[in-house]
Amino acid sequence: MAAYVIHVLDESLLGGSFVEKVRAHWWPEYSWRKFFWFNTGYFLIMIASVVAYDFLGGSWVVLPLAWTLERAANGFWHLWWTIRFREYSPGLVTSILMWMSPYFLFRYALPTAGITASEWLTSIAIAAVATIFLFVTFPLIHAFRKAKVARS
Numbered sequence: 001m002a003a004y005v006i007h008v009l010d011e012s013l014l015g016g017s018f019v020e021k022v023r024a025h026w027w028p029e030y031s032w033r034k035f036f037w038f039n040t041g042y043f044l045i046m047i048a049s050v051v052a053y054d055f056l057g058g059s060w061v062v063l064p065l066a067w068t069l070e071r072a073a074n075g076f077w078h079l080w081w082t083i084r085f086r087e088y089s090p091g092l093v094t095s096i097l098m099w100m101s102p103y104f105l106f107r108y109a110l111p112t113a114g115i116t117a118s119e120w121l122t123s124i125a126i127a128a129v130a131t132i133f134l135f136v137t138f139p140l141i142h143a144f145r146k147a148k149v150a151r152s
Contacts (some may be wrong), residue, residue, distance in 0.1 A: 002044060003097035004071060008039050015088035025085065026142040060121045061115055068105060069127035070134075072096040077135055 011018035012035075022030040049063030075095025082089045 001041075001050070003094065003101060004043070004046065006097060007071075007091055007094040010094040011035075011091040013090075014093065015090040018090040021081075021087075021090060022138060026138040027145070057121055059122075061113075062119050062126065065105075065115070065119070065123040066126035068101050068128070069123060070130040072102045072132040073127065074134060077100055077131075 015021070019030060019032050019035050046064075046067050049060075049067060053060040053064050075092070077097045078089040078092040078095050082092050
């Protein structure tokens with residue numbers, strides 16, 4: 001969770017800001033308000049997931065595990081953006097922190113955690129859906145906007 005806080009600061013402060021880059025490449029109406037509320041909602045989902053696991057244990061592990069995997073995958077989106085546009089994608093530097101989390105999880109925690117195959121598969125499925133959603137959101141908004149302009 002702390003890595004995500006640092007990541008949002010990176011997106012806000014470095015490389016011209018995530019909001020400004022999204023406006024330039026995909027969605028001119030994107031705003032700091034949208035950025036704030038999206039990230040606030042995502043933080044609340046992640047916090048609720050950790051609290052649910054802390055109090056209920058067991059299979060509730062799937063949610064914190066899913067968000068750990070999704071945040072790592074988000075780093076690859078920032079890497080794609082940097083390669084695609086040949087510019088720094090705000091959030092790329094702190095994606096390294098997002099990649100470190102699963103490493104430590106796989107290396108040190110999971111051998112003794114007792115996570116079942118079904119919990120793994122559920123976590124991977126949730127992470128995959130969230131990742132696909134986040135990977136395609138801005139390009140789809142851009143495509144819909146272009147189609148709407150073409151019809152006008």
